[in-house]
Structures are given as C-alpha cells and as structure tokens.
Amino acid sequence: MQNLNVSENPVQLEHVQEKNPKKFLKLITTVSTFGGLLFGYDTGVINGALPFMAKPDQLNLNALTEGAVASSLILGAAFGSITGGRLSDKKGRRSLIMYLAILFLFSTIGCVLAPNASIMIVFRFLLGLAVGGSSVIIPSYLAEMSPSDRRGMMVTRNELMIVTGQFLAYIFNAVIGNAFGDTGHVWRYMLVIATLPAVALWIGVVILPESPRWLASKGRMADALKVLRMIRNEGIAQQELNEIKAHIQAEQKMEKATLKDLRIPWIQKMVLIGVVIGSISQLVGINSIMYYGTQILENSGFGTKTALIANVANGLIAVIAVIVGMSLTNKINRRTMLLTGLTGVTVVLITIGISTFVLAGSPVLPFVVLSLTVLYLAFFQGAIGPLGWLIIAETSPARIRGVGMGIATLFLWLCNFIVGLLFPTLLSTLGLSGTFFLFAVFGFSGIVFVAKNLPETRGLSLEQIEDNFKMRV
Known part of the structure; x- marks a missing residue:
C-alpha cells in the first residue's frame, strides 16, 4: 500500500487510473462511499x-440499556465528526479514510463478540467514531474532488450508499430474523455482515488519490496538478489549479485559521447554515424511523416478525427516493428542492399524528402508519437527506473546511443522538401522535429558516459560493 501512497507522491497512482477522467472519478466515488455504506448498515442494523x-x-x-446501546453509536459519531474534520485538515482526506476503514472493522468485530451490554456500548461508541468521521470526511473529499457541474451528483452518492446500507440491513434483519429468530445469537449474525464493506474500503483506499485542494493548501502545487490531471481534462486541470492558487493566496494574506475565525461574520453565517440544516435534518425525526422502525410498526399493531418484513419497505423507498433526488440535484435549485422536502415531511408528520390519534386500536392503523412512513421517507430521502450533506459540504469555508464541517456534523449527530435516546421515552409519554406532532414543529422551523437564510449554490464552484457569502455579509 505504501508504494501507492498519493499523499506522498500522487503521480504514482497514474498507472492504476482509467484514461477517461470521468471513469476514474466514478471509481473514486464508488470506493470512498463504501464508508457511507458502512455508515448506513451500522445505523440500520440495530x-x-x-x-x-x-x-x-x-x-x-x-x-x-436498550436506549444506551442504540444511541452510543450516535454519541461516538458526534465526537468522530468534530475530531475527524480537524484530523483530515492536518493529515489529509485519504489517510483518514484508511484509518476509518480499520476502525470500522475493529469495532464491528468487537460488537459481534460483545459478551454483555457494557462491552457492546463501548464498541458501539468506537464504531460511532468511525461513522461520525466518515460523515465529515467523505462528503468533504467528494466535494473537493468533483467538478462544480457534477458536485451535486458525486456528493449525494454518499447519501445513496448510506440508505443502501440501511436497506441492506433491513433485508438481512428480516431474512435472518425470520429464518433464525429462535437461535440464541441471531443478532450477532446481523452485525457481522458489516465486516465485508469495511474490508473492501480498507483494500480499495489504495486507488484513492489525495484531494488536490488539500495538497494545494499544504503548498504541494505540483502534486495537486498531478491529481487534477487524473480527474480533469488537461486544460481544465490547469485552470482549476490557478483558481485554487488564487484562492489560497488570498487566504494567506489573512492570519492563520483558528476557531477565532468563527467570529468573522461571513464565516459565521456559512457555518451557522450548516449547523441549522444538519440539526433540522435530524429533529424532524428521520432516525426514529431508521432506528426504531420495527418498534414503531409493532406499536401500531404488527407482530415482531411481520414488522421486520414490513420495515424493508421503508428501506426500499429510501433508496429509490435518493436515486430520484440525486438525478434532480443539478436540475433543480437547492433551495426549491429543500423547501419542497421540508414541506412534504412536515405535512406527513402532522398526518401521522392525526391518524394515530383517530385510528387508535383500529386494525387499519398499522397499514396506515406503514404507508405514511414510506411517504415520509420519499420526501426526506428524495430531498432533505442528500441535500443536507451537500449543503453542509458547500457552506463550509475553505479556510476552516474540516473544522466547519466538523462543527455542523457535530450538531447533526448530537441532534441524532437526542432523537435516538429520547424516542422510546417520547413514545411512552406522548404516544405516536404527540411525538410526530413535535417533529412537525421542527419541520416548520426548518422551512422558515431555509426560506430566509439559504442562498442558492447550484452551479457555483466552492470558491464562488464563499465569495458570494463575503459579499452578502
């Protein structure tokens, strides 16, 4: 692996790349987003x-302890997101992806072999560090590798892999749970499958070049150009490097980037948008369905094994919706698409709340709840899910990109953790109706914030997006 370490000599990878830069970019996207697949499987399998x-x-x-096992991964992800961003700024995106693959594998094996709840919680926390780190580094890496006209498609590919991982988890859960449900350690069989994509990511990282923007930020312009020539046409590669150089030179006139930069109004505004979008994407309750979908369906009237099978529908619609959403990211303005998703989700949440109240005890209720959760996921995964990560990546200032994405995803994971930890309590105290009405309040708040504060970013380079914020503030 060392003889192909692009962080030391990126030209050494030239012999393994496809001659067509677009094909090589597809290969880079596929390999790097195995981290998203692991993200999805590990969050969905529980x-x-x-x-x-x-x-x-x-x-x-x-x-x-059930809540602790479910949410310990999320708490770990919160810490992983903030530390992963800073480490990637220092060590490089590619190196961190390799370390994350090792951590994914190690912590998954620990969960599979856990003899008690305490050990399980520890390894789920470690697994969360890898999940949180990947949630920052992979979108950032893809945003920096992609040309502006393909950035939406490339970055949202990670969201597709996340929901694909969750869908696969639901399928394996249903098959294993129904076939071996009477076997004592059936849950271990569900968990061990995650070792396969972890190994694939670890092996596949050998073909990943380092981000040219990161190389340029370290003064390694020749290396950055070599990588750009691997993923761009020749003329475009030199032009893009010149833009990156000009941007870096402008940044160098300022003092060295620190957390104090968050006091600069335009940087503060960019990071704030990422924080709010990331937080709202979780507070509308998406992971109450992704983590507790089986329990929600049980609560509405399905049996355990039937709920496992029915939950596969949630995973399937999530994958389909993300594919549709990805195809629209470069055709529809970000603001329009995000507002549509938030509006749809909020309306569905209110409808679920009314239905579970009016149809309480009815044999029709579980089918109504299943249909509405499928509709909810269509709106969320078709717009909010992929655009949330994309907007966080696009609105993280280059000067502190790792830190900016780390802060935004920290809030995202903390809100995720709160939902995961408190959902069983909310369900027992407020019921399905009250819980989903509460999520709807956050959905409405998100609509207001996006309408007032989110500028359009479609079709703009990362540098142009940043320049627009400087002029607006």
Missing part, C-alpha cells in the same frame, strides 16, 4: 437486532 439482543438469555437489556 433496528432489527435490538429485539433479539434484549432477550434475557442474550444481553438482557432493559429500557435504559
């Missing part, structure tokens, strides 16, 4: 594993 894991002859989980 949905079906928890009911079996909680049994007295297994980890013997009570309500508190």
